[in-house]
Amino acid sequence: MADTTTPKHNNSNPKNLPKVLLLKPPPPIYHRFESQFSHHFNFLKSFESQLSLPEFLAAENSSDDVTAIFVTSLGPRITAADILDHLPSLRCIVTSTIGVDFIDLDECRRRRISVANAADVFSTDCADSAVGLLIDVLRKISAADRYVHRGNWSVSGAFPLGNRLGCRKIGIVGLGSIGSRIAKRLAGFNCRILYTSRKKKPSVPYSFYPDIHELAADSDVLVICCPLTDETRHMINREVLLALGKEGVVINISRGSVVDEKELVKFLLEGQIAGAGLDVFENEPIVPEELLALDNVVLSPHLAACTDDAYHDLYEHVKGNLQAFFSNKPLRSPIV
Template sequence: MKPEILMTARNARIEERLDRRFELHFLTDYAHRTECLAAIGDRISGIFYANSGGRIGESVFDRVPKLEIVSVISSGVDYVDLVAASDRGIVVTNAGGVNAIDVAEFALGLLIGAGRNISGGVYHARSGQWEERRMGLTRRISERPLGILGLGNIGMEVARRAEAFAMPVFYHNRRHRIDAPYIYVDNLPELARKVDFLIVTAPGGEETHHMVDRAVMDALGPEGVLVNLGRGTIVDTQALVSALSEGTLGAAALDVLEGEPVVPSALLALPNLMLTPHMASLTKDALRCGFDLAAANLEAHFAGERVLSPVTL
C-alpha cells in the first residue's frame, strides 16, 4: 500500500509527481482541520506542509499516530513544534536556502529604498508635490559599511550582492565562519558602531528575541538604516518607534513585524519607515523550488534514504 500524505496546499505539478508513490489527501477538502484529522488522521504517514496549514504540535501529533515526517515548503519552521516532533521521532524537513537569492534581492531593495527615501519620493510624486521635493538630501549607498546579523544562506547572498556596491561587509553570527571572506564582530552593539547599515537575516526564537534593541539602534546612528527580513521578534518595536521618532536612527525598512499581520499605528505614522507585508521570499522561482524540495524530502524518506534538508533542534 502507498503511504498516505496530507497536503496542506494544492499544486497540480507536485500532486502529479507525488501521486505516483503516495495516496494524497487534501486539507482543503475539509471545512476545518479538526474535521480532516478526525476523518483520516490515523492513516497519515506524512504531511506536506505550507504555512496555511496552521500550527503543528502536540494536538496534531496526537491525532496522527502514524506520522513519520513533516515536510515544509519554506525555510522557516516556526509553525512546527520541533521539540514535540523530536520526542516522537518525527522527522521535520524544510526548504532552507531555496529562497535565499529572492530574499537577498529584496533586502538590497529595502536598503536602497529606505536609505535613499524612495518611498518618500513616490509619495511626493503621486500627491502632486513634484516641484517641492522637500525631503532632504540622502547619502549614497555604495562604499559604505554594511553589517549583517545572521550569516546563513540569506546573509551570504546579501553579502555577495553588497560587494557589487563596493561595501565593506561585517557580520555577527552565532559563530565565526571561516568560509566567509567578511569581517566577524563578536557582539552586535559593536557591529552596529562599525557600520552605517544593518540587515537582519537571523532566525527567530528566544535566542534572538529583541536582540536589536535601543542600544543597537543608537549605535547605528542618525544616518544609519536598519532592515529586518528575519523575524519580527528580533527587533524591539517600541524601541524602534522611539529611535525613529527622535532621530537617533535615520531610517528603517521592515518586511516582518512583531505580531504581524497587525501593524501598530505608531509605525504607520513614521515617515522614515518602509513597510512591506512579509513578501521578500514570494517569487514564483522560490515557491517552485520550495515545493520541489518538500516533495523530494518525502520521496527520500519513504524510500529509506536520508532526507535532503533535515531540521534539527
C-alpha cells in the first residue's frame, strides 16, 4: 500500500515542517517509512547525536519549541526527570506501541500533555498470533516440526498426540480490542469462551469472571491480552497457576511482567501446567534458559503484533495522530 496522501510540503524547506523529537527510531516503522515521514515532519533525531538531550536541543535551537515527540517502548522511559523536564513546550506524545507502561501517564496528565497510542492497529495480528500460538501448543506444531527437521520421524516413528482445540474452555484475560478478536476467532473452533476484564461487557455472550482465580480454575487455557498496569503486574502468579492446574496452558501476548515469570518457569519445569505459548518475557530479549529445553513451550520473539501489513497501517495511524495534533484536531487514539 503506497502513501496516497499528497505531501503538502514536498518542495519546501524541511525546517518549515512541524518539529517532532525522535529519541529513538521506533523499529521497524521509522526506517521503513522515513522518506514518507520526511514529507510531513521535521524529525529532530537526538538518537544520532552524542550530546545529552538538553545539549542536543540547545544545539538545534529547539529547547523551547518542541511540542511533539514520537516514541517507542524500546527507547528511554518517558518520565519527568529524564525527558519531560527538558521539554517545557511538549503537548503531545505519540507512541508506536499499544502498551504505554513506559510513559508516566500521571505526570503527562498533570502537565496537560496528550498521549496517543497505536490503538487497534495491531489487534488483528495480535489476535491471529494468540490463536496460532494456542493451536501450536495444543497440537505441538513447532515441536513436531523440530522432530521432523531432526530426522526423528523416519527413525523413531510417530510423534506424541496433541489435544483438540474445540470444546476447550478458553479464559481470556482482558476482553478489549485484541481479546474480543481472539474470542471471535476461537468461537469458530467451537471453543467455550470465558473472560475477565475490568468490567463485565454487556453485549458479549461469553461468561464473565470478576476473579482471575475463578477464571483460571474454570479454564483449560488462559490467554493473556490485557495491558500491563500496576494492577496486572504479576497477576498470573503462583495461586492463579495452581488454579489453572496440570492440564492448563498459558498463552501470553500482552507483556512479560503480567506473569510472574519465575513461577511460570517453575510450574512448566515441574509439569504443574501442561504448556505455554509466550510472545513476551520479563527481560526481553532474554528468555529464561530453562524454557529452551521444553518441547511444550512455544517461544516467540515479541512478534505477535508485527506484520508488514500492520506496519503500513501503523505508519498511516502515527502520521494521522501527528497531523491531527498540528492541525488542532482531536487525536485519533488519545490515551491521555
